[in-house]
Amino acid sequence: MASKQFDIKSYTGFKGITLLCLIILYAPLVVVTIYSFNASQSLTNWEGLSLRWYVDVFSGPESAKFKTAAWNSFVIAIIAATTATAIATLAATGMVRGGRFRLRPVSFGLISLPLMVPEIVLAVATLIFFNSIGFQRGLLTILLAHIAFCIPFAYLPISARMQGIEDSYEQAALDLYATKRQAFTKILMPLMMPGIISGFLLAFIVSLDDFIITNFVKGAGVETLPTAIFGSVKQGIKPNIMAISTLLLSLSIVMVTISYFVSKSDNTK
Amino acid sequence: MRHLGEAKLAENKQIAIDVRDAVKRYGDFTALKTISLSIMDNEFFTLLGPSGCGKTTLLRMIAGFEAVTEGAIYLFGDEIANLPPNKRPVNTVFQNYALFPHMTILDNVAFGLEMRGKSKSEARTKAGEMLELVQLSQFSARKPSQLSGGQQQRVALARALAPQPKVLLLDEPLSALDLKLRKAMQLELKHLQRETGITFIFVTHDQEEALTMSDRIAVMSAGEMQQLGSPTDIYERPHNMFVADFIGETNLLEVSVDAINNGRAVCHLGGGHELTCNAVEGVDIGSKVHMSIRPERLFMSENPAETESLKGRIKENIFVGTDITTIVDLQDGPDFVVRTSNSDRGNKRIFEPGTEMYVNMELGAGRLLAD
Numbered sequence: 001m002a003s004k005q006f007d008i009k010s011y012t013g014f015k016g017i018t019l020l021c022l023i024i025l026y027a028p029l030v031v032v033t034i035y036s037f038n039a040s041q042s043l044t045n046w047e048g049l050s051l052r053w054y055v056d057v058f059s060g061p062e063s064a065k066f067k068t069a070a071w072n073s074f075v076i077a078i079i080a081a082t083t084a085t086a087i088a089t090l091a092a093t094g095m096v097r098g099g100r101f102r103l104r105p106v107s108f109g110l111i112s113l114p115l116m117v118p119e120i121v122l123a124v125a126t127l128i129f130f131n132s133i134g135f136q137r138g139l140l141t142i143l144l145a146h147i148a149f150c151i152p153f154a155y156l157p158i159s160a161r162m163q164g165i166e167d168s169y170e171q172a173a174l175d176l177y178a179t180k181r182q183a184f185t186k187i188l189m190p191l192m193m194p195g196i197i198s199g200f201l202l203a204f205i206v207s208l209d210d211f212i213i214t215n216f217v218k219g220a221g222v223e224t225l226p227t228a229i230f231g232s233v234k235q236g237i238k239p240n241i242m243a244i245s246t247l248l249l250s251l252s253i254v255m256v257t258i259s260y261f262v263s264k265s266d267n268t269k
Numbered sequence: 270m271r272h273l274g275e276a277k278l279a280e281n282k283q284i285a286i287d288v289r290d291a292v293k294r295y296g297d298f299t300a301l302k303t304i305s306l307s308i309m310d311n312e313f314f315t316l317l318g319p320s321g322c323g324k325t326t327l328l329r330m331i332a333g334f335e336a337v338t339e340g341a342i343y344l345f346g347d348e349i350a351n352l353p354p355n356k357r358p359v360n361t362v363f364q365n366y367a368l369f370p371h372m373t374i375l376d377n378v379a380f381g382l383e384m385r386g387k388s389k390s391e392a393r394t395k396a397g398e399m400l401e402l403v404q405l406s407q408f409s410a411r412k413p414s415q416l417s418g419g420q421q422q423r424v425a426l427a428r429a430l431a432p433q434p435k436v437l438l439l440d441e442p443l444s445a446l447d448l449k450l451r452k453a454m455q456l457e458l459k460h461l462q463r464e465t466g467i468t469f470i471f472v473t474h475d476q477e478e479a480l481t482m483s484d485r486i487a488v489m490s491a492g493e494m495q496q497l498g499s500p501t502d503i504y505e506r507p508h509n510m511f512v513a514d515f516i517g518e519t520n521l522l523e524v525s526v527d528a529i530n531n532g533r534a535v536c537h538l539g540g541g542h543e544l545t546c547n548a549v550e551g552v553d554i555g556s557k558v559h560m561s562i563r564p565e566r567l568f569m570s571e572n573p574a575e576t577e578s579l580k581g582r583i584k585e586n587i588f589v590g591t592d593i594t595t596i597v598d599l600q601d602g603p604d605f606v607v608r609t610s611n612s613d614r615g616n617k618r619i620f621e622p623g624t625e626m627y628v629n630m631e632l633g634a635g636r637l638l639a640d
Contacts, residue, residue: 168367171334174354175361176381177432190371 029249036242043237053243060240062232069228073208076143076224081203084150085158088199089192091151092159093184097167112152122149123216130217137219145217146207153206154199157259161195162188194262201259205252283310283345285436285468286331291340291350293326293492300326302492303340308436308470308485310345313462315471317479318489319515324472327489328438331470332361345435355384359436360429364444366421368413374400374424375409381432399427402461419450426461436468443478455481476516480504488512504563510638513561520562522603526554526637534637536560540601542579546635559638564594564608566634569620574629581605581628583620593619597628 008014035043039050057066091111095104114122126145135141169191173183189196211226218227225248233241286308293301301323308314316324329335331342333354342350349357360381368377378399382392400406403423405416413421422442429437439458443451459482462469473479479486480500488495488503488511496508507513514521524536524544534548544560552558573580581597584604591612597605605628609619620626 166365166367168363168365169369171354172361172363172367172369173380173384175332175334175359176428177355177384178380179355182384187369 032242033246033249035239036246038239038242041239043239043242053239054247056240057243057247062240065223065232066225066228066244069223069225072139072142072223073225076139076146077204077207080143080146080150080207081154081200083147084203085154085196085200087147088151088154088158088203089196091155092162092192092195093188096159096162097170111155114149115152119212123213126213127216137217138222139219141217141219142214142222142224145213146210149210149213150203150207154203157198157202158192158195161192161198165191194264197262198259201255201262205255208248209252282312284308284343285310285312285345286470287343287346288327288331289341289343291327291330291342292338293323293330293335294338300492301330304494305340306487306494306497308468310468311466313459313469313471313482313484315473315479315483315486316489317473317476317486317515318495319474321491322489323492324474324489325440328361328440328470328472331436332359332438333357358432358434359438360432360434361438361440362422362425362429362442364440364442366413366425366442368421368424368428370413373410373412374405374416377413377424378428378431381428385432396427396431399431400424402430402464403427418446419454422446422454423457426458430461430465430467434467436470437462439469439471441472441474443473444475451478458482480516488515490515505636507561507636507638510559513559513636513638518564518606518608520564520567520603520605522560522562523557524560524637525557526552529554533632536635536637538579538599538602540599542599542602544577544579544635545632546577546637547633549637549639551639552637561636561638562605562630562634564606565592565610567605567607567628567630568609569595569597569607569626569628571626573627576629576631577634578627578629579605581626583622583624583626585622586619595620597626599628 035046036053037049037051038046039052040047057063095107095111098104126148130137130141165188169187170183173187174180178186209226210224211230214224215227215230218224223231225244229241229244232238284307288304288306288308291301291304292299304323304327316327318324326335330337330350333349333352333356337350340350341348344357344359368374369380372380375393375396378396379389379392382395383389387395397406397409400409403426405420405423405427408416408420408424413424416424422445425442443454443458446454455478458469458471471479471482480503483500485497485499486503487497490511496503496512498506503512504516507516510521513519522538524538526534527537527543528535529548532548533545534552535543535545537543546560568574579599579602581599581602584596584598587594587596591610593609593611595607595609597607599605607628
């Protein structure tokens with residue numbers, strides 16, 4: 001009886017509000033996905049199923065531009081995610097295994113602050129920083145900026161995972177004559193792997209998607225996929241944008257799914 | 270004669286672990302107050318005490334996980350207090366076993382051997398032998414989580430014993446097992462210790478476990494060692510209130526010592542009751558101290574026995590399987606707990622509550638405690 005009384009589903013309007021939220025969240029995505037398969041030039045009139053806009057993405061007039069942009073995006077995402085993951089792993093090791101040092105809360109704040117700071121502020125700050133040290137804007141500035149803002153995203157799943165690993169495993173390794181380095185590489189790293197992979201994937205997606213910061217720090221003529229799409233849209237939305245968006249969306253879904261399953265898989269079992 | 274022989278044996282034996290004036294402080298908190306003790310080679314030594322008494326801290330100091338604030342620890346004559354854990358030839362069986370979850374049972378047991386520089390095949394062969402010793406060979410390809418608690422426990426033992434440590438440290442390794450399994454493991458541990466001849470240092474809060482397995486026991490409380498001795502010593506000749514109360518069940522009576530003659534102390538219980546027991550060093554005439562009498566050393570009868578006897582009335586009988594526990598009310602005196610074993614009940618009457626009778630004991634049954 002008690003459980004029935006507190007069942008949230010019994011509140012009036014529960015279903016309605018839930019449906020409304022879901023529609024607002026997902027309707028645009030569904031529309032874009034459906035219309036990317038439209039045979040028509042028009043954005044709104046459905047004229048039948050076709051893959052022409054996907055063909056257009058890969059071989060149409062804008063394909064060269066998108067290919068370069070996609071290449072840039074992937075290279076940056078892979079390097080940025082890898083570097084950020086390595087830094088985040090070390091940071092998590094220090095934070096979780098470093099005992100209770102005095103600046104621990106401050107350190108945690110500093111690591112996760114970029115998640116809370118408005119992205120536009122970060123973008124402007126990064127731009128001003130690069131300008132003031134006279135750094136030529138280009139792929140390298142994008143990469144550096146991406147590494148920086150990817151760290152907290154990689155850090156969260158890694159440190160969450162690490163908190164779940166009792167330190168008696170490392171103590172057992174030390175007790176069994178392993179050096180500190182061996183205890184880390186042979187015991188701690190393998191146990192942390194699900195967290196590390198999950199952190200990497202998250203950082204990768206965040207880097208691949210990023211528009212605001214990238215747009216500020218990229219040099220003239222250097223494009224990533226999001227900035228290229230934006231540039232293209234400014235000259236009018238064509239259905240090929242929907243096709244690209246749908247491709248990116250499916251990639252994101254795949255990555256997030258992998259990340260979800262990896263983080264749930266527990267090699268301690 | 271037997272005593273002399275034992276002393277001689279002890280002289281010939283080497284000291285495995287020698288803790289000298291070891292102190293452990295965490296900031297202002299003193300976890301261990303100046304402890305000195307020698308643990309002999311081949312000994313099954315137990316650190317016994319309630320949680321927070323410092324027993325685990327001492328064990329972790331020997332293992333190398335806790336730094337020694339003051340003092341020294343010697344392992345067969347070598348000072349080890351400043352060595353990291355991987356440089357000390359001692360191994361630990363952890364309370365939660367800490368088996369590496371991503372490795373097979375065989376690799377777990379082989380780990381220490383490999384880290385000591387043995388080749389992979391050599392380490393695995395030796396690990397296989399260790400698993401045979403603990404009868405788990407058929408599980409060598411499994412992961413730790415596929416084993417039961419008792420099996421994991423044996424793997425942890427095999428893993429810690431495989432590199433042939435000079436001393437094996439066991440941190441409450443049986444506390445997670447159920448009672449039956451725990452009893453079986455107690456015997457198995459004892460056998461394993463005899464077979465391997467390795468010194469075991471065992472930490473537990475379970476006094477029964479300590480009494481069952483140990484050659485010697487150090488009883489600890491509040492960071493201090495209360496008593497060091499054989500299980501019989503500790504059980505039958507407790508030095509103080511804490512030890513008498515912590516080990517087993519006992520009647521703790523407040524007494525005042527009226528007279529001491531020929532090594533016998535005559536004590537007053539209040540209510541006009543008197544008891545004579547062996548005198549103890551440090552307890553003088555006139556002192557108000559405690560006397561400990563184990564419930565199983567008392568017996569009841571309708572008429573006073575020739576030894577020490579006190580008149581009382583039965584309050585309650587409690588059946589506890591192997592024994593019957595009887596609570597006896599002494600007129601104007603304290604309550605007594607008397608334990609009668611059911612195995613020899615034939616010649617001992619069970620009195621109904623309310624019956625008047627005598628509680629008797631032999632002269633040596635009472636033990637004065639110098640607090």
